[in-house]
Amino acid sequence: MTGRTLYDKLWDSHVVADLGGGEVLLYVDRQLVHEVSSPQAFQSLRDGARGLRRSATHLAVADHAVPTRERGTIADPLARAQVAELVDNVTDFHVPYLPLDSAGQGIVHVVGPETGFTLPGITLVCGDSHTTTHGAFGALAFGIGASECGTVMAAQCLRQARAKTMRVTLTGALSAWVSAKDVALALIAKIGALGAAGYAVEYAGPAVSAMAMAARMTLCNMTIEAGGRIGLIAPDETTFAFLCDRKRAPKGDLWDAAVAYWRTLPSDTDAVFDREVTLDLSDVTPHVTWGTTPDEAAPITAAVPDPADAESASARRHAEKALAYMGLTPGTPLEAIGIDRVFIGSCTNGRIEDLRAAAAIAKGRHVAPGVSAIVVPGSTATKAAAEAEGLDRIFTEAGFEWRHAGCSMCVAMNDDRLAPGERCASTSNRNFEGRQGAGGRTHLMSPAMAAAAGIAGHLVDVRRLMA
Numbered sequence: 001m002t003g004r005t006l007y008d009k010l011w012d013s014h015v016v017a018d019l020g021g022g023e024v025l026l027y028v029d030r031q032l033v034h035e036v037s038s039p040q041a042f043q044s045l046r047d048g049a050r051g052l053r054r055s056a057t058h059l060a061v062a063d064h065a066v067p068t069r070e071r072g073t074i075a076d077p078l079a080r081a082q083v084a085e086l087v088d089n090v091t092d093f094h095v096p097y098l099p100l101d102s103a104g105q106g107i108v109h110v111v112g113p114e115t116g117f118t119l120p121g122i123t124l125v126c127g128d129s130h131t132t133t134h135g136a137f138g139a140l141a142f143g144i145g146a147s148e149c150g151t152v153m154a155a156q157c158l159r160q161a162r163a164k165t166m167r168v169t170l171t172g173a174l175s176a177w178v179s180a181k182d183v184a185l186a187l188i189a190k191i192g193a194l195g196a197a198g199y200a201v202e203y204a205g206p207a208v209s210a211m212a213m214a215a216r217m218t219l220c221n222m223t224i225e226a227g228g229r230i231g232l233i234a235p236d237e238t239t240f241a242f243l244c245d246r247k248r249a250p251k252g253d254l255w256d257a258a259v260a261y262w263r264t265l266p267s268d269t270d271a272v273f274d275r276e277v278t279l280d281l282s283d284v285t286p287h288v289t290w291g292t293t294p295d296e297a298a299p300i301t302a303a304v305p306d307p308a309d310a311e312s313a314s315a316r317r318h319a320e321k322a323l324a325y326m327g328l329t330p331g332t333p334l335e336a337i338g339i340d341r342v343f344i345g346s347c348t349n350g351r352i353e354d355l356r357a358a359a360a361i362a363k364g365r366h367v368a369p370g371v372s373a374i375v376v377p378g379s380t381a382t383k384a385a386a387e388a389e390g391l392d393r394i395f396t397e398a399g400f401e402w403r404h405a406g407c408s409m410c411v412a413m414n415d416d417r418l419a420p421g422e423r424c425a426s427t428s429n430r431n432f433e434g435r436q437g438a439g440g441r442t443h444l445m446s447p448a449m450a451a452a453a454g455i456a457g458h459l460v461d462v463r464r465l466m467a
């Protein structure tokens with residue numbers, strides 16, 4: 001028998017029943033709940049006069065609709081109603097909840113790891129596509145639909161079909177000012193925005209072992225932007241060190257037993273993957289997106305591509321439409337693209353390490369005239385940690401606004417959004433038309449690159465700015 005992959009081990013240990021036709025009933029250990037995708041789930045419980053099977057295995061927090069300028073009354077009626085409904089639902093159904101004004105609030109994908117709710121070896125779901133993030137801990141974590149959220153609440157199980165497996169082996173070392181976000185953008189540009197569709201992607205290799213948890217989370221987070229519903233990294237000493245003192249992580253003997261189990265999870269050396277991809281990180285340079293899909297990305301040293309050079313007729317048509325929406329002309333150097341806004345934050349790049357990387361660029365410099373820049377920590381705890389290090393002062397002295405935690409300008413579901421035609425250097429993960437506000441133009445990049453763009457007033461190679 002050949003060895004098993006990390007994915008196989010996680011899957012096999014959670015199968016409750018084989019349903020035939022390639023589907024199984026999969027046990028779900030934990031669910032994260034937010035205000036946008038949960039109303040239907042709670043309603044389905046009410047309609048069926050059901051409760052939650054194991055309410056303590058869920059954790060709810062409001063993140064998408066919350067205001068970041070100041071807490072207090074939410075001005076937008078829809079956003080206000082969404083958050084109020086979540087509060088009513090978690091109260092009625094006894095779901096653990098991190099209130100908006102509490103020290104625990106934040107984006108679900110930042111809060112899960114930060115509190116030790118996310119652990120290796122578990123299955124974790126959320127009505128949110130970026131649930132891939134939690135795979136960085138060796139958890140089988142994936143986004144589910146709004147109706148499935150209700151199924152998990154009532155039954156603690158889900159029907160699932162097994163994914164194919166892909167291993168992305170990362171070798172070499174990152175150069176200065178190049179980060180996991182650049183790796184993700186370079187990888188997506190290489191395999192395509194649907195390149196990982198149908199696959200559970202395991203990131204492996206020496207460069208992954210060398211990465212801190214924040215970088216690993218950025219990689220797994222962006223897996224969905226390559227179409228993969230599952231991103232995975234084998235748990236190791238870095239994972240255990242990150243988790244050991246977290247509030248919800250096991251303690252004492254339970255911790256020791258858990259670590260002993262977690263050490264059995266990495267893919268066996270003779271495990272076979274359905275697809276193998278390799279990337280040498282020494283070749284990765286700072287990347288930015290120029291189009292409206294995450295794979296329409298290029299090194300910052302490049303120019304806006306000519307759609308005529310696209311590999312297929314459909315890619316050409318897409319690029320033509322993207323350039324029209326983005327207001328860009330083929331041949332323009334990417335560094336010549338002026339920006340109006342900067343957004344540093346999101347579940348991709350709103351962690352303390354990301355804020356440190358941006359602050360290193362902002363320190364002693366100033367946001368260019370006419371540019372408005374916001375820094376939005378991924379969680380309230382991240383905000384407090386950043387303030388304890390003085391990062392907030394570095395940002396405000398440099399002309400960046402320092403905000404409360406939330407999804408903010410990653411998604412146009414709250415007060416933070418682009419006006420039509422505005423162009424934004426953004427550390428978020430999606431750049432489709434209207435994502436940051438109707439008519440808004442998004443360029444995805446790393447925190448260091450976004451901070452550098454804010455200082456320069458245009459897209460810029462952070463390595464040149466810092467030389």
Ligand SMILES: CC(C)[C@H](C(=O)O)[C@@H](O)C(=O)O
Nearest residue numbers: 036037064127128129130411
């Ligand atoms: C609102 C939510 C369901 C959505 C998701 O599934 O990812 C959002 O978080 C996003 O990033 O687009």
Ligand code: SF4
Nearest residue numbers: 130346347407410411
């Ligand atoms: S930060 Fe953005 S990508 Fe992440 S959960 Fe919020 S809206 Fe989705």
